[in-house]
Amino acid sequence: MLPYILFLLIFFLSGSSPVSGQVDPDKNGSLGQLSLAEKWIVQQVSSGKVADLQQHFGQGEKFRQVRARFLVKLLTDGLEGVRIPYPGIRIMQAVVTGSFDLENAEVNHWVELLDCRFQGEVNFRDCLFKKGLTLSRDQFAQKVEMQRLRVLLSANISESIFQQPLDLWRAQIGGVLIADGLRSEDASTGANFSSMTVSQAVFFRKAVFMGPVNFSGSKIGDVGLFIGTAFAGPVDFFGAEIGSQLVIMQGQFRAAANFGNVHVGSQFIADGARFHHPSEPVNFNGLRVSHSAAFRGTAFAGPVNFVTAAIGSELQFDGARFENTSQEVNFNNLKVSQHAFFRGANFHGPVDFIGADIGGEFVAIKSRFLCPSQAVNLKEIKVGATAYFWEATCSGGIDLSGAKLLNATIGFAAENSGSIIGLTLENAVVERVLKIEHIQIGQLAARKLTVKDGAYLTGVRFQEKADLRETSFSLLNFQEVAWPDRDDSLWLEGMTYQSVSAGEGGDDWKVLLAWLDQGRYDSRNYNLLETFFKQGGHKDRADAVFIQGKRRQVQEKWWRPDNLATLFFWDLLAGYGRRPERTFWISLVIVFIGMLVFDERSFDPTFVSQWNWLRQEGKAKTVVFRFFLSLDQFLPGIDLGLAKLWQLSQISFRELVYYHFHKISGWILIPIGLAAIYSQFK
Template identity: 25%
Template sequence: MRLPGLSDSEKRVRNDFLNGARTTFTARDPALDDIAHGASWGPDRTIRADFLKKLIEEVGERRAPLRVVGARIVGPVELEYLELGYSLSFSSCYFDEEIDLHDTRLRRLNLRGTRLAGLMGAQMHVDGSVVLHESRIDGRLRLDSAVIGGGLLVTDAMVCNPGGMALRVDRARITGDLSLWGTTIEGSTLLRDTRTDGVLSLESARLISTGEFAMDAARVQVGSDLVGDGLYAEGQIRFSGAQIAGLFRLADAKLNNPGDIALEAYQIRVGADLQLYRGFEATGQVRIPGAHVAGHVRFDEAVLRGNGEDALDARYVEVGGAIRCRKMHSTGALRFASARVGSDLDFSEALLTTGTRGADRNILFLGHLRSAELTLRFAAPPEGGIHLANAQVGVLNDDPATWPPRLAHDGFAYERIAEPGSLTGRIEWLKREIGGYRPGPYEQLASVYRRQGLEGEARRVLLAKQRARRKTLSLAARPWGFVQDAAVGYGYRPERALGWLVALLITGTIVFGLHHPIPSGPDKAAPFNPLIYSLDLLLPVINFGQGRAYVATGGYQWVAYLLTAAGWILATTIAAGVARAVNRA
C-alpha cells in the first residue's frame, strides 16, 4: 500500500528501500554536509519519523536493509518492540529527536557519523554490531540490558549529557568488542554488570563528569583485554568486582578526582597483568584492595598524587608475579599491608613524598606482607617512615643511602640480605625503630648473618641489642649492665675476660712482689709466690693455698679485696655469658 502525502525525499527513500538500494542525500560539499549544520537542511533531504515507522510497518517481513545517508529526520523515531528481520543504517544523518528502539529486534544498527538527540536501546536485541563511529549524541545513550551479537562500537564519537547519565550500558551482553576508543563523554558512564566477550577499549577516551562518578563499570566481565591507553577522566572511575580474562592496561592515562578516589578497583580479578604505568597519572587515590592478578602489577613511572592522605591502597592483593613500582612518584601513603606477591615487590628509583602528611608519619605500609623479594632502593629517602611489622620476605634488597628516617620492623622476617653493607650502618638501621628498642629486629638480623656464615657480625649485632636494651632499664639496673659489657661484652666478647684476668694478675704479681703479705698463722707456710697468691685471690673456686697462708697488710689489703671482688665479678659475668650462649644454641 502506497503511503499518501509523501515528499519527494520520502518517495526516494521508499523506492530505494523496496528495491534494496541505499538512499543518499548529499550536497557533495563537506561544509554543507557537516552534521553540525543538519538542523538547517531543507525539505530536499528531510524525512519525517512517522514516515519511517509506517514504511517499516508497510514492508513487513523483509530482509534487505533500510539504508539512508545524509538525511534529516524530524520528530521522535518510535520503533520500540518491533521485530525487524533486517538492518537499520542511518549514516551521516541528523535526528531532531530521540530514537526509541526499546526491546526492538534487528540484524544490525549503523549510526555512523550521525547526530542523535538520544537513543533508547534498552533490552534491544541486535544480531550483529551497533556502530556509532564519529557520531554525536546530544542526550542519553541507553543500551542497558541490550543483547548485541557483534560489537558495540562507540568510537571517535561525542556523547553529551552534562550533569546526568550520558552512556548507560549496564547488564548488557556483547559478543564482540565494547569500544569507546577516542570518544568524549560529558556526563556519567554506566557499564555495571555488562559482559563483553571481546576487548573493552577505553583508549584515548575522555570521560568528563561533575556527578558522583565518571564511569561505573563495577562487576564488568571482559573476555579479553581491558585497554585504556591515553584515557582522560574527570571524576571517579570504578571497576570494583570486575573480571578481566586478559590484561588490564591504563598506560599514559590521566585520572582526575582531587581529594577523593580517582580509580576504584576493589577485588578486581585480572587473568594477565594489571598495568597502570608509563605516563599513568592519578590525582586522587588509586584503590585496588583485594585484587587478584595472575600476572604482574606494574606502576612503573606512574605519578600518584593521592587524595591528601593516601595515594595507593593495595591491601590484601594477591599477585602471581611481581609488583613493580620502579620510578614511581607518589604523594601520599602507599598501602600494601597483607599483600601476597609471588615474586618481587620492587621500589627501585621510586620517589615517595608525603604531601600534606607530616614527615613523622608512615608513608609506606608493608605490614604482614608476603613476598619472595622486597626491593627498597628509592631515588631518595622517603619523606615518611616504612611499616614492615610482621612482614615476611625471602630476600631484602635495600640501599643504605635511601633508608627512611623511621622504620617499624618488629616481627619483620627475611631470609637473606642481598647486600648487607657495613655492620655499623646496619645496626644504625635497627636503631630507626619507630617504637624504640625491640629485641626482635636484632635477633632477626643476627640469624640472617649466621645463615650467611658471618658469625662474628651476628655476635656484634646481639651485643648491640644488649646495649640498646640497657638504655631502657632503670638507672639502678644499668650499672650491672655496664659491668657485663666491659667485662665480657655481655658474653659475646669472652676474650675480654681473659684480658682483664691477665691485667689484674700482672697488677697483683707486681704489687705483692714488692710488698709481701705476712703469714696468716704460726704454721709453717709454703714459700710466698706473688703470682700464685694473686691467682688465689682472682679465682674464687680454685685454691692453691697461698690465699689462706698469707694476709696482705696495711693499704695493700684493699688491693687484695679488689682482686677478690674482680674475680667474683668476672666469674659471674662469664657464667652469664655462657648461659646466654647455651640458650642461643
C-alpha cells in the same frame, strides 16, 4: 517513429505510466489521485530504477513532495497493478509530508530512502522488513518510533538527522546496523536503543547525540564501533552484550556514562576517549571482557568505578588521565586474569584497588599518583607476578597492607632517586622477592610483613619511622640504608629471618649490630642475630652481639644500683661471661703489681733465716718467691703457706692500702672469672 514519441510524451504529461501495471486511483482507497512526483516514483521503482526526485524535478521542494500515506501503500504492496522488482524500492531526495505510519506492517522489499526529509512523525513499531532498510542521510523533524522493529537483513541510518526522539527499543536487526555520522538532536529524550538485538555489527562512528542515549540490555552479535562518537547527554550501556569488540576510541562523553555489567566477548577498546564531566560518574561496575580492555590515553574528568570488573586477559591504562582531584577512582575487587598496565598514568585524586586480583603483573612504571591526602590504596590486592611501582610519583604514599604478591619492586633508578611520604606493608605476603631501591620513605609501616624468599633494600633512607615488628624474612639484605635517627622511631621487635646481610665487606656485621642498637630494645633481636652468627661459625661476632644485647638490657635502667654493679663487675670485667679472659689478665696484672709491693723482708725473721736461698738473694729465686707471695695474697680460700708468714705490722701505710685492694680484687675477680668460665661450659 515521431508519432510514438508524441504518444509517450502525452502519456507522461497526463500522469499515466507506460509500464504494464497501471495505477487506478479509485482502487487505492483514500489515497486519491497520485501527484506527479508519486507517479514518477511508481514508474521508476516499477522499472527497478532509483527514484532521485531532485535529479528529476530540481531543487524546489514543492515538486519533490510525497505523501507518507503513498509511501506506506508503496512499501506494503498496496498500490494495485504495481509490482516491485528485485532491486526493491529506492527513493532519493523526497520530502515526505504527513505521518509515516507502518506499525504492524510487513515490507517484502529492500527499502532505501536516501537524503529524504520527513516532516511528520515516523512510526515503524512492530514493523517487519523482510529484507533490508536504509534511511541514510535523512532528516526527521518529528519523533521516530521503531519499537520492536524487525529487519531480517541489515539496517542503515547513517548520517541521518533526528531532531526529535528516536526509539528502537527491542528492535531486531538480522545483519548489521550502520549509523555512522548519525545526529540525534533531541536534548531531553534523545535516542533509545535499549534491548535492541543486532545479529552482526553496529557502526556509530562519528555519530553525534545531543541528549541521552540508552543501549542498556542491547545485544550485538559481533562488533560495536563508536569511534569518535560524541555524547552530550548521559549514556547507558548497562547490561549490554557484545559478541566480539566494543570500541569507543576517541569518543567524547560530556555527561554520565554507564557501562555496568556490560559483557564483551573479546576486546573493549576506549583508547583516546574523553569523559568530560567533573562530577557525573563513569561506571564500569561489573564489566566483563573475555580478552583485553584498553584505555590508553583515555581522560576521565570525574569519578570512575571499575568495582568487580573482570578482564580475561590484559587491562591497559597506559597514559590514562584521571583528572578530578577529589572524586575517587575505584578499582575495588577488580579481576584481571593476566596483566594490568598503568604506565605513565596520572591520578590527580584518590584511587582504590582494595581486593583487586591481578593474575600477572601490576605495572605502575612512571605513573603519577598526585593525591597528597590519601595513599594509593592497594589493601588486600593479589598480584600473581610482579607488582612494579618503579619511578612512580606517590604523593600520599602507598598502602599495600594485606596484599599477596609474588614479587614486588618499589623505587627508582640510582641516578634518579625519589621519595614517598609513606609505605605500608602491614600483613602483606610476598611469596618470592621484595625490592625497595633508591627511595626516601617518610614512614615505613610493615608490621607482620612476610617475605618468603629475599627482601633487598638498596639505597633507601627512612626519615621518620620504620616499623618492622613481627616481620618474617627468609633473607634480609640491606645496603646503604639510612634508618631513622630519632628516638623510638625504629621498631624491630619480634622480627625473624633465616639469613641477614648488610653488605659484602668483612665488617658488615658491625652494621647489623649498629642497626639493632638503633632500634627499640628487644632481647629477641640480639638472640636471633647471635644465633645467626653462631650457626655461621662466627663465635666472636656472636659473643659481641650477646654482650651488646645484655648491655642494652641493663642500660635501659642504668641508674639502679644493681644495674650499675652489673655494668662494672659483670660487663666490664667478664663481658657477661663471654670474656672470661678479661678476669685472667686483670688478675695477672694485679699479681704482678703485688710482686713489686710485697717485699720478702716483711716476713717473720725466724722463718726467713731458715731459707738459705732467700739470704743468698738470687734474683730468679726472689722473683718466683714474690710471685707466689702475691698470688697467695690474691687467691681467696687458697693457702700457699706464704701469706700467713707475712707480717702486716712491718709494712707502710701505702703498702697496707694496696694490700687490702689486692685482697678485695681477688675476692671479686676470682668468683667472676669462675662464673664466666662456667657460663662458657653451660
